[in-house]
Amino acid sequence: MAKKTKGARKDKPRERRERRFEPRPTTSPLVVYLLGGIGAIAMGAGAWAQFGSMFADSPESAPEPLAFARYVLVAGTLLLGAAIWIGTSGDPALRVGDGGVVLEKGGLRRLPWYAVERIEWREEAIRVIGKDDLGTSVTLVARVATQPQAAAWIVKEARERIPAVVDVPEDVTLPIARNDAGQGLALEPPQVVGKHCAASGKVIAYEPDARICPRCERVYHKAHVPESCPCGASLASLQGAKTA
Ligand SMILES: [Zn+2]
Known part of the structure; x- marks a missing residue:
């Protein structure tokens, strides 16, 4: 073809x-960095205290993970989440x-x-x-x-x-x-093949048959271009153009 x-x-x-x-952005970037930074540090600290004990030499003697560490971890995660949300919810x-x-x-x-x-x-x-x-x-x-x-x-x-x-x-x-x-x-030029002519409903099968309103980009078949487009533009210059 x-x-x-x-x-x-x-x-x-x-x-x-x-x-x-x-x-x-509606929020100052500094606020986002600060929140994010504090959140990340807290997450690090919390994770270290929470899971650090798993790497101890003998599991039996390892201390209980600090309950407090969990809260730090959770709070840090929330803060970081808030920073990401504020920073990207524009x-x-x-x-x-x-x-x-x-x-x-x-x-x-x-x-x-x-x-x-x-x-x-x-x-x-x-x-x-x-x-x-x-x-x-x-x-x-x-x-x-x-x-x-x-x-x-x-x-x-x-x-x-x-x-x-x-x-x-x-x-x-x-x-x-x-x-x-x-x-x-x-x-790119507008896709016209397969569109329906705005005046006649005829499907544009072949790109050179299309005429496009320069103002609103309505698509017409070259044989059905009206005097003026519903947008108000005159289409006289597009009418009856014979492709030699
Ligand atoms: Zn138009």
Whole structure:
């Protein structure tokens, strides 16, 4: 199937990009190190006192393990556990870009722009409600406290791409979306083969048949591109393009 090489494609696709945002920790790292350090030391001491007697020369004469050692061991384990929990229980990393918004939680859960149903402001956070690639409902939360730039970029991009579903007052305390924020990532072209045309329902069987809305990335069959996309973008430039 991949044998057919027709030479370089003339319409060079625009490069797709997205930004990746790590959450800002809400706890001071020093607290995490201190807790973790004390916990680890206590665990070491407790374990030594508890199990050290097992290595004595004659088991009969070995002293009873100190009951106290158990508590030290348990307390140390709890402290270390707390340090690990505090240090890693931050919000997930988020991505924003041409491919929509992405929640990094047990893999990547991507909400393409066309599948975003609502973007709202609630409890000092931007919430994105929509469906992922598999059609599962997802709510993605970008808190201003931990994900200020992700929140800012979600709103900025959504206002340009899918303004009808953005329900965020103009006067909320969002930072300015900075150009140097986040880590820039290049994206592969969207997967279109097997998708249904958003206008006709026709399955895209052959990649060159697909036309993609530049704003929300809805996929259309080239013979069924409407005047305008439900996101509001004009699709006139994609209509009736004959591939010579
Ligand atoms: Zn669109």
